[in-house]
Amino acid sequence: MTDFAVSWNLCRGRFADSVSGLTDEQLNYRLHSETLTIGEMALHVAGTELWFVSQLTKRENDAYETKLIKAATDSVVNELPFPYSPEEVNDGSVKEALDYVAKIVQPHIENPSEEFLTTEIQSVLGPIITGQGALARFAFHPGYHQGQVHIIKTAPGYPA
Numbered sequence: 001m002t003d004f005a006v007s008w009n010l011c012r013g014r015f016a017d018s019v020s021g022l023t024d025e026q027l028n029y030r031l032h033s034e035t036l037t038i039g040e041m042a043l044h045v046a047g048t049e050l051w052f053v054s055q056l057t058k059r060e061n062d063a064y065e066t067k068l069i070k071a072a073t074d075s076v077v078n079e080l081p082f083p084y085s086p087e088e089v090n091d092g093s094v095k096e097a098l099d100y101v102a103k104i105v106q107p108h109i110e111n112p113s114e115e116f117l118t119t120e121i122q123s124v125l126g127p128i129i130t131g132q133g134a135l136a137r138f139a140f141h142p143g144y145h146q147g148q149v150h151i152i153k154t155a156p157g158y159p160a
Contacts, residue, residue, distance in 0.1 A: 005110045007139035015045065015142035016098050018149045021091060025159045028086040031152050038152055039089035040071070040082055041145045046097040047071035048124055048141060049105045052134040055121035056108070068097055072124050109135060 019027070019042045027039030036044060051069045054061055061069060067083050075082035084093075108116055116131045123129045123137070152158060 001110050002112065002135070004112075004135040004139050005106075008105075008109050008135075008142075011140065011143035011146070012045075012098075012102065012138075015042075015146040015149070016095075018146050018153075019094055019098075023159065024086075024090050026153075027089050027091065027094065029152065029157075029159055031155055035148075035152075036076065036082075037086075037089070038149050039086075039094055040075070040084070041148060042094040043068065043071040043084055043089070043097055044076055045142050045145055046101040049138060050101045051124070052121060052138070053105050053108055056116050056119050056131045056134060059104075068101070077125060105138070109138060 019038055022038060027042075028037050030037050047068045047070065050061075050065055051072045053059065054065070054069065070080075070083040074080040112131060112135065117135070119131050120128050121131070121134060123133070129137075
């Protein structure tokens with residue numbers, strides 16, 4: 001197992017735990033207009049991971065995956081609307097997305113090929129990175145958003 005996998009498994013597991021079992025109201029609570037909801041963050045994390053792996057492995061994506069990949073960028077780094085409506089964001093859809101992508105991503109994090117590590121792709125923020133750079137981002141990205149989840153959950157007005 002790589003060091004990337006150790007970090008990702010820890011951060012991704014804690015992130016998944018922090019968003020698990022929330023009500024629709026909690027998942028869709030928006031702290032203010034410039035932030036993602038907790039549910040949107042979860043779909044964004046899954047979408048980002050899937051986008052990176054899809055580029056690195058030249059994976060053909062089906063309609064479910066294509067929509068999930070849009071959550072990596074839409075309403076995050078661009079002005080497009082988030083690809084999921086609040087009605088589509090619930091505990092089941094969030095868990096499904098996180099679990100679905102984890103099964104695709106985990107083998108590449110645990111035992112990446114040399115080609116995977118050296119292939120160049122476009123990151124969510126725009127710069128060109130290698131597969132190694134993608135794995136470095138995987139290792140901290142869910143932890144970054146877990147901190148945001150904590151802030152939202154402890155904010156005045158967050159639904160009990």
